Amino acid sequence: MRSRLKDTMDRMRTLTTAPLTVAISLVLICALTATAQSSSDQEQCYLCHLELVTDDSAPAAHFVEDIHFRKNLGCVACHGGDPESDDEETAMSEEAGFTGVPDRQDIPQVCGRCHSSLKYMRAFNPSMRTDQVDEYYTSIHGRKLLDGDASVATCADCHTVHKIRPVTEPMSSTYPTNVPRTCGRCHSDSNRMAPYGIPTDQYESYSSSVHGVALLEKHDLYAPTCNDCHGNHGASPPGIEMLANVCGMCHASESEIFQKGRKGESFQNLEYPGCIACHTHHDIRPPTEQMISFEAGGLCAKCHDADEIVPVQEGRQIRAMLDSLVIIRERGAERIEQAERLGMEVSEAHFLQRDVTQRLFDSRAHMHSFSAEALQPHADAGIAEANRVLEMGDKAIKAYKYRRSGFAVSTLLLTILAIALYLKIRSID
Amino acid sequence: MTKKPVTKALFKWIDDRFQIQDLVEFLRHKQVPRHGKSLWYYFGGISLFFFLIQVVSGILLLLYYKPGEDSAYEAVQFITAEVEFGWLVRSVHTWAANLMILSAFIHMFSVLFTRAFVKPRELTWITGTLLLFVGLGFGFSGYLLPWNELAFFATKVGTDIVGAIPFIGDSALQLLRGGEDVTGATLSRFFAIHVAVMPAIFTLLLSVHLIMVQRQGMSEPENWKKLPEGDKRYMPFFPHFLLRDLLIWIVALNVLALLAILWPSELGLKADPFLPAPAGIMPEWYFIFMFQTLKLIPAHVLFMEGELLGIFGFGLGAIVWMLLPLWIGHKVRSSTVSLLGILVIIYIVGMTIWGFLV
Structure with missing residues (x-):
């Protein structure tokens, strides 16, 4: 050798x-x-x-x-x-x-010679799945390949040909942070996608979305990448009936509350898309309270007319509760920060502020019930805790001022005492 | 001085039983020399004043402090945030500890420069240096009690040094830490040492020290002693000197209040033994000169480990310093003693500044 x-x-x-x-x-x-x-x-x-x-x-x-x-x-x-x-x-x-x-048509079978054999693969990685090829043929790519379209993605298009790395390696084309670009190699190519009539802006939309920023800029591997919603080997666009389940894999509370809420069933009956109706799909922005509005920038008007009294009132109540919680929470944060800058001990308030943040997340999740009545107990609990934080911050600032004035008084008294003593010493000397 | 009938009766009642008339006569006639260096007499009293503050504020902290891995930090947090004036008591305790050490150092060097440690005050010097060492021990054991990140790692480093002592190092380390590592067991031990063992030793030493000072009176500077008897000026201990003492204590209390209110003690993060040591781990300022010296000594010096050499050096230095009156008597010139003191001060201050800067 x-x-x-x-x-x-x-x-x-x-x-x-x-x-x-x-x-x-x-x-x-x-x-x-x-x-x-x-x-x-x-x-x-x-x-x-x-x-x-x-x-x-x-x-x-x-x-x-x-x-x-x-x-x-x-x-x-x-x-x-x-x-x-x-x-x-x-x-x-x-x-x-x-x-x-190998012919492109045959690539899944060539890979499957080893990768579909549980006995063979066990020698290398006992926990590795061996159903990738079967799953692939259920995907939109696999089905089209079986129909004779050789230009769709096969194993080698995603995993590369001679540079295949395990998904756990950051240089792998299938490492979470590289997946958007790997998919984008084909899906951003307008010539390649033209025959299928599908858009090519997914990568661009995704990379500036809340998920894309988290994954690509903050390197948060918990953020979803393409295959987390679409599947990997069985990649398909999720249908309307699957959407809430797909998003619910991570956003479990929101999904459950939405499905049980007043809109879940009606959306299903009307065959409206669930989550993406408000949040869109690839271009998902960080949700804000401003989304709950019939004014410009709000999303309610997408489906409702501004003269529908009940939805408008409900929407306004929901918005008012969330806004109150957000505003009091921010005020509390400012107050404890101010107290901390003054050198006061506010760790207890910081601790409680974390609870308030959790209450805000909880309230935002319960907003998906689209019912002010259902949201109220959660928002009220958050507002009550946020008010406590605010009070703690105020108390700390007040205590700081009290200390200053207390010090001034005590210094004055001690100085008077010192002068009196000095005079006494002088008189007896 | 005429006594009122009630006071007179009470005095007589006590005197019949304890014969305190002699003590009153002693205090009434006790005289303190008056000269240009009289100011230095007060630093012993200032150290004593800060010690008394430590005792009082320490007892107040004890009302709420709970030693233990899961309770110490939380208790200090509670004292600082919830207990009425708890922040002030804790801050006063911390600042008074630092000021006590500082004034004890000043007192010690003033005694050295005025040659007040030589015969007949050898034992006063020895008990004084022992008091300083116990005071440093107070600082070291108290530093861990809030169980915060900085204290935890500083104690780890500090106790590691004990482990480097040959033959007994391992056993001493185990004894001090209550195990292999700094844990809740170490905290319990340090707490017991801080609130029971050290106060007992300190009080005993302090009593002996004060009795000797009262018995022998204030030392007189060499130049002053040579003055003709008519030119020597005195002041009565009571009330003149005591009132001056009181005046200085009020000024010291004011300084302490200023520091405690404007720069209250921080608590930092809770100690987590599983986290790596944060940057900037440092002992209290009065240990920095030793810490910095140990850092500068090479890993190996001749046949010895550098750290071991440092420990031996400081141990030997402390003994030599404590027994100074046995080596330096009246025959050694004042300038030699002053030079020694200046060199030691330059070393301590220089190393401390260096330690803070790097």
């Missing part, structure tokens, strides 16, 4: 005009061959193909990074052939079982 590698290295040295990618590949080879024990079947294919590396797209260019290479699964696992032979004709002959580049 070492002598073969040395030969290869010597041959490589003669390539005086080798591009930068070759140099990088060499470094990677040296590093990986020093640490990873390659199995025999990846030796010759890989070593010969390495000489053909001229740009990033060459199969051997990145194969050292591939999980299969790292698990000692060489080219033969997918392409067949004789990995022992250094003769191109022999190694890549039909007799040796060489299958070449």
